[in-house]
Amino acid sequence: MMRYRGYEARVEPDPRAGILHGEVVGIRDVITFQAESADQIEQAFHDSVDYYLGFCRRRGEHPETPGQ
Numbered sequence: 001m002m003r004y005r006g007y008e009a010r011v012e013p014d015p016r017a018g019i020l021h022g023e024v025v026g027i028r029d030v031i032t033f034q035a036e037s038a039d040q041i042e043q044a045f046h047d048s049v050d051y052y053l054g055f056c057r058r059r060g061e062h063p064e065t066p067g068q
Contacts, residue, residue, distance in 0.1 A: 002042060006065060007031070007049050011041055024049065026066035 002009045002022070009031075011022040020041045024031035033048040035041040056063040 002045050004046050004049050005053070008066065009033070009045050011045075022048075024052075027064040027068070029064045 002011060007024050008026055009022045009024045011020055013019075014021045014034075019034045019036055020038065022033045022041060022045055029052070031048050031052050033041070033044040035044040053063050
């Protein structure tokens with residue numbers, strides 16, 4: 001399990017595509033990310049969470065947080 005800014009994500013390999021695929025858990029909104037290697041997956045997770053937070057801010061919405 002990975003954690004960043006209060007969000008948690010699960011990561012699983014996708015052997016057919018040759019990538020790692022992750023998804024933030026504990027919220028209804030969908031935040032996904034992927035990377036080609038374990039070295040890149042944490043940054044992809046951070047980038048996706050940061051994008052989600054910025055997207056909500058630009059729309060004037062409150063981002064969903066775990067446990068909400």
